[in-house]
Amino acid sequence: MSALHFQTIAALADQLAEKKLSAKELTQAVLARTKATEPRVHAFNFFDEADALFGAVASDTRRAAGLALGPLDGIPLGLKDVIAVKDQPLTASSKMLANFVSPYDATVTTKLKAAGAVLHGRLNCDEFAMGSSTENSATGPTANPWDLARVPGGSSGGSAAALAAGSAIATLGSDTGGSIRQPAAFCGVVGLKPTYGLVSRFGLIAYASSLDQIGPFARTVEDAAIVLNAIAGHDERDSTSFRTAIPDYRAELAKRRGPWKLGIPREYFGEGLDPEIGAAVERAVAFYQSQGCEIREVSLPHTQYCLDTYYIIATAEASSNLARYDGIRYGHRSKNAKDVVDLYFQSRAEGFGAEVKRRIILGTYVLSSGYYDAFYLRAQKVRTLIRQDFLNAYKEVDALITPTSPIPAFKLGEKSDPLAMYLCDIYTIGVNLAGLPAISVPCGFTKSQLPIGVQLIGQPFQEANLLAIAQAYERGHEWSTKNPNL
C-alpha cells in the first residue's frame, strides 16, 4: 500500500468509511507532505493548516454521528487560485489581487464543501490563467515534481504538481485552451475538461468566458468521476450553465464497457509532434484495437486554424473581462496617479504582469474599430467551422484519440518567445473552441522519465462515455500507480 498522500479518493473513502483512518490523520499526512515538498515544488500560493484541520475534525464528527456525506467527505482537495473560497485569499497569481479575500464561495466550492471535502489550499497558476507553464505567476514558478528543473505545464500547473507531489488527493483547475489537460500530461495525472456548460463558473475568475471551464485533476479516472459527480450541474448564477440530466458518473463507469469506435484525426499527428509521444499514443491506439475497438482515421480539416482562432477570441474576451481591474472597487490601486483616469492606467500597469498585458493589448486590438470584422468576427465564423469538423467526425466515431501535448515538460525559462509558448496548445485548443469534453490520461514516459499523456475527446455532454473509454485504457496499464521520487 502506497503512502496515504499518494492514494486515491476511492481507496481513502473506503478506509474512512471503515474507520481505519480518520479525516484528521489523512489531512495531517497531506499537510506534512505539503510542507516537506513545497520548498522545492511551490504548487501552492497559500494553504491554511488550521482551516483544513478544522474541516477534517468536522468530517470526523459527522462520520462518528453516522452523518458522513459521501466519498469526498474528509478528503483534502486543493483549488486553483482562480476559484473563490469565502474568507480565503484569491489572487489569480497576480499582484493585482495580492490582498484580495473572497467575499463568497464559487458554486463548485459550495458543492465541494457540501460533499464534505477539506479545501486546504489555493494552487499556483499562470497569472489570470494565461500561460502554458505556470511561469507567469507573481508568486514565482511551480516546478514539475518529476523533474524540478522543468515546468509543470499551465495554466493550472499548481493543481497538477500538487497532486503529482502528493500534496493533495485531487484538485480543481480551469481549462480555457488546455490548462487542465496539458499540465495533467506534463505531471503524469488525469485531467478532465468537461463540456462547456456542465460545471458552473460562478466564482471563477474570468479569462475567456466562451471557453473557460472548471474541471478535476485526479490520480485515476474513477477519482475524476467522483469529483465530477460533486461539481457538475445547472446553476442559475451562471447563465451559460446548461440544463441537462447529470448521471452518476462513477456508477456509469461499470456499466459502459464498449467496444467503441475511436477516431484518429490525422491532423494531430503531423509536424512538431515529439516522436516518443507519437509512439506512446500509437501504442494506446493499438491497445484499444486489441480490446475490440474499431479505429478509424478521421479528418478535422480546420485544425491548422485553431491556434489563431483561439488567440483572437481568447484575448478579445480577456481584454473585456480584465477591464474590471481598474483600481477602484478592489484590487491594486496605484499611489502614483495624477487623476482618476490616470489611476486606471497606473493601477493596471503596476498590477498586471507581462503576459497579461500582451494579451490585453492583442485583445483590444482585434476588437478595435476597423479590425473587428477582419479578426474577431472572422474568428467566430472559423470557430463554427472548427466545431462542425468535430461534429462531422462524431457521425462516425464515439470519441477521438490524440496526443495531449506535442512535447513533454520543457525546462523552466526554455520558452521565452510568446508564439513558441502558444504552440504548446495546438492539440488542446480545438476542444475549447468546440466546447467539447476531453480528458488527458497518463500513457507512459519518455526515455528521460517525463510523463506522457494521451487525450481522449468526447461528444458534448457524453462525459460518462468519455470516462469509461479512458478507464478502459487505464485499467490495462500501470501508469497511474507511478509517483515521482521527491
Added chain:
Amino acid sequence: MSSAPQLNIDHVAKLARLALTPEEKAQFAAQLGSVLHHIEQLAKVDVTGVEPSAHAFAVHNVWQDDVARAGLPVADALRNAPAHRENMIVVPKVVE
C-alpha cells in the same frame, strides 16, 4: 486583413487603459507583430455564408424569476476596496 496589419501600440494601449514603458512598447510591438503575422492565415479560410459562434452551445433568453433576495452585505462588498468611507468607495476627485 490582406496586408500585414499594423499595430499602433500607443493607440491600443490607450484604448486598454494601460500605461506601458517604452521598453514594454518596443517588446510587445515586436512580439505581437509575429503573432499577428501568424494570425493572418485566417484570411485564407472561406467563411462565406458561415454563421459566427459566440458560444459552443447557444443558450438563449436565460431569465431568473423576478424574486427579491439578499445580495452581498455592504461590509463584504467593501472589504476589498482600496479606500472607503461611510459605505462608499473613495476615488480621486472626478470633477474640478
